[in-house]
Amino acid sequence: MGTITTKDGTEIYCKDWGKGQPIVFSHGWPLSADDWDTHMLFFLSKGYRVIAHDRRGHGSSGQVDDGVAFSQTDFTEDMKKINVPVLVMHGDDDQVVPYENSGPRSAKLLKKGTLKTYRGYPHGMPTVHADVIDADLLAFCKS
Numbered sequence: 001m002g003t004i005t006t007k008d009g010t011e012i013y014c015k016d017w018g019k020g021q022p023i024v025f026s027h028g029w030p031l032s033a034d035d036w037d038t039h040m041l042f043f044l045s046k047g048y049r050v051i052a053h054d055r056r057g058h059g060s061s062g063q064v065d066d067g068v069a070f071s072q073t074d075f076t077e078d079m080k081k082i083n084v085p086v087l088v089m090h091g092d093d094d095q096v097v098p099y100e101n102s103g104p105r106s107a108k109l110l111k112k113g114t115l116k117t118y119r120g121y122p123h124g125m126p127t128v129h130a131d132v133i134d135a136d137l138l139a140f141c142k143s
Contacts, residue, residue: 013054018044023141025052039126042134079109086110087140089133091121114140
């Protein structure tokens with residue numbers, strides 16, 4: 001565990017456990033890297049390196065008064081630059097981040113994006129359906 005310092009001096013908290021093929025877990029508002037612990041421990045036990053960060057203004061990252069991220073930032077151009085395989089997992093009953101506006105669009109923007117739609121799953125699907133999520137992500141990582 002440690003921090004990464006951004007160009008503007010904000011410290012971003014980061015968990016980086018294990019060795020091997022890395023899997024990066026990214027949270028949304030108002031969560032933190034801690035919300036991925038169950039999944040990180042699962043993949044750590046399977047021999048993967050697992051990484052999660054706290055977004056600026058969240059968890060143990062720098063509590064800045066501006067530039068906190070997330071719901072008003074357009075990541076379109078950033079997503080187009082990602083050239084590693086990415087599994088976009090989204091429940092079609094997500095009442096917080098509507099499926100139509102996020103899941104399919106995200107997968108399409110990524111050069112190597114794969115969309116996995118979960119029928120009837122809510123926004124909290126990583127917690128409520130952790131066993132299904134872990135199994136699908138493990139299959140993706142092995143493919």
